[in-house]
Amino acid sequence: MRRGEAVEVFNVSKMFGTYQALDQVSFTIKENEFFTLLGPSGCGKTTLLRMIAGFERPSEGSISLFGAEIASLPPHKRHVNTVFQSYALFPHMSLEQNIAFGLENLGWAKAKRQARVAEMLELVHMSDFAKRRPDQLSGGQRQRIALARALAPEPQVLLLDEPLSALDLKLRQAMRDELRALQRKTGITFVFVTHDQDEALDMSDRICVLGQGQIQQIGTPSDIYEEPQNRFVADFIGATNFLEAEVVSLNGDQAQIRTALGLEFTAAQKGVQGPGAATMSLRPEKIGLEEQASGNVFTGTIRSRNYMGGFTHYAVETAGITLQVSRRNALSHAESYDIGREVKLGFRDESVRVLGQ
Template identity: 75%
Template sequence: MTEPHFTGDKRAIEVKSVSKSFGAYQALKSVSFDIGSNEFFTMLGPSGCGKTTLLRMLAGFESPDAGSILLNGKEVVAIPPHKRRVNTVFQSYALFPHMTLEQNVAYGLENLGWEQGRIKTRVGEMLERVHMGPMARRKPAQLSGGQRQRIALARALAPEPEVLLLDEPLSALDLKLRQAMRDELRTLQRDTGITFVFVTHDQEEALDMSDRIAVLGGGEVQQIGTPAEIYEEPVNRFVADFVGETNFLDVEVLDTTGREATSARPLAFPSPCRQPAQR
């Protein structure tokens, strides 16, 4: 595995030797990594790899059997979800169908005890930020899937969380809308300066949007790195097979020097038809 630690000045999240089992099934096996402040960090992997379990632990919906989770240097394992400055955007959006859009966005702020004038100002700001201001009085049933996703984002961002968790939020959208929402998510993350932790099984989403990617498999972190590092320098067969389109060839190794090897034929090479986004 590559170096899991963030090399910048400030860490938003520190996951330290976290393990979790459900009966005989071990979902996570001593997972450790850091996420930087204002980073767009993606957990990528197939179904059952442990990424959603880990996201739920960051949110406070699950507790680890062992290990610790720090948010801005503070241990949060024993802190309930509503007392963490962490919000989650779910795949299903989880909007209140009987409320208008502005009421949906205001709901969390009211629970936090914000003053009504401040709530009104903040709701207006967030609806404008996601380009939904003119539809403030509509209800979720009157919206398209992409519009509902924007409202879910506005509601989650309104209380100014330290971290925003996104649990496969684009998977219910059609291809064209998913591509448009990727750009919107990335712009929102840059504009707000909030740390985004994104969970997906879609390698294209991960390569296009992320500052760094953690590839998970079998309950373990297989590799962490930038999209280019993950794509161009996979550390094992699992990562090479899961990320990008890779051809595997049987080879005879003739000699090794450090990390380099001489062989009769190249071992593996990425397909040129899919490259990570340039930043």
């Protein structure tokens, strides 16, 4: 393993009976990185996290932590800790006792243990609640204590298994900021599992998109959203319009395409093998309406409208195709377009991605 790599997963597969949960998965996680495993239910992300933690063993392949093979080690001999969705706090203990419990088992001296507990409570802004029990806290406060307890033994890597999913929307959004700030402050490598695309895009340095037990793409949030490598990634991350297209010619990473909208232009391509059928991906917010329409311009008819505060989402029919179009409400009481109205639409070549079949 090269310097600066915290975790290396190499050719890992996992079978449960005849079911293959993971198939030849390989990637590295950098030191001090916030790395997210993202995918739908059943894609293998939690199984992968549990193998790094030691709760599951790979059927084949290897897992290393800072250069040392750990696939055969039991959980308590790995310098990792896990924060679970359920928090798993001891209900009969105070918050400071919850944090101290693991340190006591590790043989930390009393004075060192007390200092570390105080430091952790201050880190998560819970010093005033030290004597309380978990049932006297809100969901967000319990989450902070679960994080403090997991960070207290100074793990090399912190594993987080959908830790925000039990919180309501407002609290979940606030905890995203706290979790990211906590990772930056401690400098510990975080490996975060979620099915929530917004969480992944908001917090991650890099995202690993998993689907059907395989890696679909690894990259920065911007890479994943703006440069999807296949239809699975484009479909899973955010909303998009998929349109049938014909690749007329290829020139490196550019494709000359003809679309079902009757337009022909050049766009970036991913995984297209040659001239022939392909799929065009176009994000709803990349399509301009009326005065914002530019580039490849055409007309359509508004079929539905949904006001969502920051955006208004339209379904626009054109050439027998329904496109989803998102318009930012940049001004208060900005003009909205009535159902049945004919409008001008447009998008630029660089907004399109052409994906192989």
